[in-house]
Amino acid sequence: MSRPPKTTIALDIPAGWLVGIDLYYFTSTPTFKGIKSIPPGRTHILHWGQDETSVRNGVVFEAKEGEVLIFKWDSKKEEMLTNQTIDIAEALSIVPEQYPYMLAFDTISEEHHTAESADFATLTNHVTQSVVSSVIAPDVVVSSTTATAQEAGVLKGALQKSKEQRDKRHASPVAESDVSSSTKKDASHDIPADEMNNITPGFENLDKEPTLNFPALTPDHTWRPGSTGRERTLDSLDSSWYIENVLLKDSSSSSLLGYLQLSFLLCLVLSNYSSSITWRDYIKILCKGEELSSKNPDLYVQFFDILVHQLTVAPAEYLDGLLELSALMEPLGNLKEIIFEGQRGFNNEEDAVNPRLKRGFDKLEGELEKMGYKLQKPEED
Structure with a gap:
């Protein structure tokens, strides 16, 4: 058979379940058979659960022209079968008869539009297929309880x-x-x-359980191997060496930001606590990048913009729940001191305040203040 245009999701799921794609949510009906005409070239997340209180499951994928993704709920095993666990030829053979009963992506976005859902593209603009595939194996279902x-x-x-x-x-x-x-x-x-x-x-x-293969992070251990004394102290205060030589060794700044976005996405949509830990760890590490913020201001301007968008869409109950935002007030306070007071003189001469960094951080701090959060000054050692 010829494949339908854009990306098609054949989804066989019980009626009455809470289904979603990206930040759109709706209840499945007896006639619902999937989602069609998903525009190619973007990262999406398909997710489902019996209701709002149940464990949520999902699959992150990149929409491609002519792609057909098959999902079928196995009531006996109580698990979702995917492209890798079902007979694809047989499944594809019934797509034509199911196609009229699938909801078009544009229809879903129009009928279930919210202010938050409109920000999804911005929330995932660094989440490339390369980032996704390095963290989650193809067609693997991730849940609220999946560990890193x-x-x-x-x-x-x-x-x-x-x-x-x-x-x-x-x-x-x-x-x-x-x-x-x-x-x-x-x-x-x-x-x-x-x-x-x-x-x-x-x-x-x-x-046998799937895991999230985010890069291993050590926010409290950012010094270089073999360092002692003053050098270790400096690397503990300034994570620039760690970011450049560990996190960016075989990666790019865009991928680093992609991991930050993906960890937030899995926390936001699936309530995955392990991802929230990863999200906070990335923030803690970046907040200590004293020298790097001066050398690579573009990275930090994008970092601030990402955080602003993430905080804008996060439900209020997540802020001090899954996200534990209060725990980030001191790291962010440390970053503010770096940006507004310049280098502390440990590694370099003092630098003037970068106006782009200042504007970006001002916007972030303003968003935090609207939510009732106040940055804390770092403790003096």
Whole structure:
């Protein structure tokens, strides 16, 4: 069959569910079969959940000409089947009969338009397919509970340590030949079944769970390897070396901003807490970029603009909920001091205040003040 124009999403989902694309939300009907005519060339997020209180799931994708994405809810497994888990040929064969019952993207945007939804393109202007594919594998469904690879690694390490401790605790100091089979059998009754199998309850499928592969961030450890004394202190106060030589080593400023935007998007749409941590970590690191803000003001002007747009669309309950905005008042206060007072003299002579940075930060601070937030001065060491 010839494929429909633009991007088409065939979505087989129960009626009455809360479905959305980008920042548009609507309730599925018995006749709803998907979304059609999604303009190519932009990043979108398709998301769904049983209602407003349930765990939300979603897929981030780039719309392409002639692209057909298939999603089918499996009620027995209680999971969404995607292009990689269903028979594509069979699914495509029924698209023509479903097509008339799909909602056009333009229709959705007109009928469910809000002030916030209009900002979606600006919220994702750095979220390229390259950024998305480096964080999320193709067709992988992300949910409110999906962890970052960094968090999953910490958890796996803790579980491995727990396993080793259990093994050590249950290891018998007595030689195997000295213990009768009946004694071993009786002793095994004292060991929980999960410990006998070296499996921690609730984490049997941990390795199979998808993760968000954002770059690993260490906002409290921004010094260069092997540094000591004064050099480590300077790198702790000024994250410029870390940003340039770690975060931008195999990436670009635009990609860095793309990760910042993607982490916010997953937090905003899916209520993904792990992404909110990543979002805050990026902000904390950028807020210490003293030398970099002078060398690359364009990056920081864009950074301020992104934050303003993000704060504009964030629900009020998210500010000190998922986003934990209060925790950023001191880092942002530190950045204000850098911009308005110039370099502190640790690495360079003092620089004059950059007017573009000043205007951008003034706008950001004004937005924060409208929301009732006040920047804090950094604590003196």
